[in-house]
Amino acid sequence: MIHEQSIREILNSLDKKEYSCRELVDHFIARASDANASLNAFITDTYETARNEADHMDTLRSNGTAPSLAGIPIAHKDIFCTRGVKTTAGSLMLDNFVAPYSATVVEKLSAAGTISIGKTNMDEFAMGSSNENSHYGPVKNPWSEKVVPGGSSGGSAAAVAARLCVAATGTDTGGSIRQPASMCGITGIKPTYGRISRWGMIAYASSLDQAGPMTKSAEDAAILLNIMAGYDEKDSTSAEQPVPDYTKCLNEPLKGLKLGFCKEYFGDGLDPKIEIAIQTALRQFEAQGAEIIEISLPSSKHAIPAYYVIAPAEASANLSTI
C-alpha cells in the first residue's frame, strides 16, 4: 500500500515509474478528504495547488531535473505562514489571514520538491496539549475517537498516523511535537533550539519555540530534518552551525553509546504501563550495545514552574502583536 511506504520506498517507486507524482498525490488527497470529516485534522486543504505541483514534479522527473524529495505529499501545521494560503494558528483572530509570505521551513520543503496538501489543525496559538482548544474544533485520535490526539501539533500527528500524508511539520514549545507524536504512535522530534529557522512561524514563546518533523519513522524524520535544518539570516536565533547528514547514522550500532536515564522523570504519577514500555525500550537499547546509566538532574523539579513563568510571559508579548 502506497500510504504505508517510507519516503525512500516512495522515491524508489517514483523512480521506477510504478506510479506518478500525480497518482501519489491523488491517493493521499482521496484519503484525506475521506477521513477529515471524522478526524478534523485539517483546517484548510490545498488540493488544487497540490495537484498542479504534482504535475509539475512529474515533468521535472521526466527531464531529470527533479529535486531530492520531488512529489512527497506532506502537510504543514497551520502555524507556518504559507504564501497565498490561509494561516490561522487555530484562532478565530486569524480566520481571514492569508499569509503574504512563506515560512523558511515551508520554502525549504517546497524547494526540495515536497507537496503540501493542506494546513493542519492545532490548539489555538499552540497553547494546549489535547487539540481541544482550536477554534476549528477538536482533532480526533485516529486510533480511537474517544481519546485526544495530544497537542498542540495534534492535527499533524493525526494526519500522519492516519496516513493522510507522508509527513507533516510541527512546532514544539513545551512538548507540542513530542507529546502528540507519542499519543498518535508516530515519530516526532524537537530539535535543539536554533537548529531550524523560526522565520514565518507564528510565535508562542520565542525562547522555547522550535519546529520539527512528524513522520512514520526515524528514517523519514532524518530525511526531513536534513531539509528543514540550517542557518537562516532571517532568524537571528538560528544557529550558524553545519548540518550533518542525519540519515548517515541511522544504521550505526549503539555499541559505545552511553544513554542517561534521568531518575527525576520517573517518579510519582508515572503510569505503570508507560514505565514498562520505557523499561522495555531500555533493555532493547542495551541488547543493541548501548550502556544505560542512571543520572540525576536535581533541578528538573524547577522546570515546570520556570516554564509556566517564561512561556506565558513571552506569549503575552508575542500575542499583543497579533
Add this chain to the structure above:
Amino acid sequence: MIVDKDVVLNIAELAQLQIEDDEVDHYVDSLGRILQLVEEMQSVDTQGVEPVSNPLDGIQRLREDRVTEEDQRELFLANAPESEQGLFLVPRVVE
C-alpha cells in the same frame, strides 16, 4: 500578592475582557496558581549559580544597515478588511 475577586475584575477591565460572574472564581484560582509558581521560583537558592543566557554561546549577529525589504504594501493591505490611503482601518479601541 494575593489574587482575589477584585484583582481579577480589575485586570479584566484593564484588558477589556468580559468575564461572566460564574467564571471569576476559576480565574482567581488559576491566576493564583501561577503566582504560586513564581513564588516557588523565587524560593530557589541561586547563590553561586552562573547566569546563562544561551547554552550554545549564541552571539548577537550584526549586519550592514541597508534596505532588504521591498515595497509590498498592496500585498500586505490585501488582508485588511478596510484600508484608506495605504493604511489599515481598525475599529476605535481607545475612548
